[in-house]
Amino acid sequence: MKILIVAGYFPPFSPASASRINKFAKYMHDTGHDVMVLAPENKGYPPTLTAEIPQDRIIFTDITNINEIPNKVKHRVRNITRSRQHASASASPDLDEGRRETKTGSEKTGEESALSRWYRKLTNIPDDMVGWYPHGVKAGRKLFESWSPDLIFCTTPPHSGLFVARRLAAILDVPWVVDFRDLWTGHGYYNASIIQWTVDTFLEKLALRKCKGMITVTESWAKDLKEQSTLPVEFARNGFDPKDFSDTPLETYDAEKVTIIYAGLLYGIKRDPSLVLEALGKMGDKAKYFRFMIYTANGIRDLTPAHTALIEKYNLQDVVENYKYIPQADLLKIQQQADLLLLLRWDDPKENGVIAGKLFEYIGSGTPILATGSTTGEAADIVRDNDFGLVSNDVDEVVAYLEKLLITKQKGDLKRRVNPNREQFTRTKQFEKLVPFMEKIIADSR
Numbered sequence: 264m265k266i267l268i269v270a271g272y273f274p275p276f277s278p279a280s281a282s283r284i285n286k287f288a289k290y291m292h293d294t295g296h297d298v299m300v301l302a303p304e305n306k307g308y309p310p311t312l313t314a315e316i317p318q319d320r321i322i323f324t325d326i327t328n329i330n331e332i333p334n335k336v337k338h339r340v341r342n343i344t345r346s347r348q349h350a351s352a353s354a355s356p357d358l359d360e361g362r363r364e365t366k367t368g369s370e371k372t373g374e375e376s377a378l379s380r381w382y383r384k385l386t387n388i389p390d391d392m393v394g395w396y397p398h399g400v401k402a403g404r405k406l407f408e409s410w411s412p413d414l415i416f417c418t419t420p421p422h423s424g425l426f427v428a429r430r431l432a433a434i435l436d437v438p439w440v441v442d443f444r445d446l447w448t449g450h451g452y453y454n455a456s457i458i459q460w461t462v463d464t465f466l467e468k469l470a471l472r473k474c475k476g477m478i479t480v481t482e483s484w485a486k487d488l489k490e491q492s493t494l495p496v497e498f499a500r501n502g503f504d505p506k507d508f509s510d511t512p513l514e515t516y517d518a519e520k521v522t523i524i525y526a527g528l529l530y531g532i533k534r535d536p537s538l539v540l541e542a543l544g545k546m547g548d549k550a551k552y553f554r555f556m557i558y559t560a561n562g563i564r565d566l567t568p569a570h571t572a573l574i575e576k577y578n579l580q581d582v583v584e585n586y587k588y589i590p591q592a593d594l595l596k597i598q599q600q601a602d603l604l605l606l607l608r609w610d611d612p613k614e615n616g617v618i619a620g621k622l623f624e625y626i627g628s629g630t631p632i633l634a635t636g637s638t639t640g641e642a643a644d645i646v647r648d649n650d651f652g653l654v655s656n657d658v659d660e661v662v663a664y665l666e667k668l669l670i671t672k673q674k675g676d677l678k679r680r681v682n683p684n685r686e687q688f689t690r691t692k693q694f695e696k697l698v699p700f701m702e703k704i705i706a707d708s709r
Contacts, residue, residue: 264702265297267412269399269428271392271421273302273321274312279527279591282312283444283480283501283620284418289315290694299410301403301427303395311591324402327394329386384459389466392421399427400434407435413705415439422447425470438475438708440701444620446479449487451613452533476704478697481641483616497700501620502693503627503685507595512679516600517554521665521672523633525605526558526594527621529565533609537573538635542661544577552669555583556601558594562587599628602677603668606646608636610656615640626651626685633664649684 268288272281291298298316303326314321387393412435417428419441432439447453447467448460455463471477476495477488485498516522528534536557543550559565563585566574574583588594598604604625608614614637622642625632632652634643647654653664671677686692 265412267415268300269417270302271424274314275310276305286690292316324398329394389422392423403431418442440476443479499693501623502690503623504690513600520554522601523555523603524601534607540573558586606634610636618642
């Protein structure tokens, strides 16, 4: 099968969430399929991921950052104005003597102006990656001069990629499918005004009008898509790659202290570590035997004032450690060396269909998992039903769990054990059912 993957994010120009499409491309390539990837060169992302297919199978294109256009215009106008002022000053030097340029308004404070906010609302449609469309289509046309796919596979978000895939599929008259790593308007986190919802709903229907199939990452979302569309739907969870982890136990990260790690976004109250901070606080002096390491995009700046207040209230300054994201390979090693991995979930029914890709990395590491927040939904069921750790939103239950973990650690009995249930969550197990799904779509389109 010849497949073109259209991805708004692809390593190394991508967030950690692009690991799914990176691994999918690797799986398809390793199983003998002819794979090409089309993606923009998003230089704003730190290189936390490395592409796992040959570089000659990836086409990186330029991207027009439409949010930089106003600044470029302002700079050009300013340069023209300065040139004229300089010419005027040269003719009458005493008129401008002692005059200084000062910054005012949003330029002085660094705050975004109302005009800039309106500009974004009017131009970032469907998102801030819309400037990739002409570059993606142009690169696709050039590729088709020497190579053409049997099917186009578009992964989203960003949703602008849907329009690139739709156009390229129309040019070649080949089927295309969408892989919803996150749903668009149907996501539980989607929160927009009625005007934006109306626009997004229209754009989503427009983008998917010629789509031949949909893929997503949870059973709940697959059910929702089936109820909303007549298109064939398949789901494949994110899973983990066993090759990312050592087959033999690694040396513990800290021989003296219980190491707890959280890695990912916080999303305000949707990913809230307050329960764990409360639990550590209630442990009193025992808390000094713990290290709570938090890896987020901006490090300590991602903590809210409420989090900082809890840390100060319970004197946890020497317990809580904040770090910015590090390369994925390094993080996976640390997770395997840790004593407990924290999965933060939003305590809301909208979370039931959400499974953070991080969960499967945690499963792959073999390290016990503590899931807090919502105690229902697919992610909670996976942890609870497969004996991967504790699911709880009760601070006293978490305290008891941590104290038991500390006692075991101090006795030297905190040893890794291989949980056979983890094997059903490998990337291979999840991706292998997508091949017949795509092959049928190709056959039905001929």
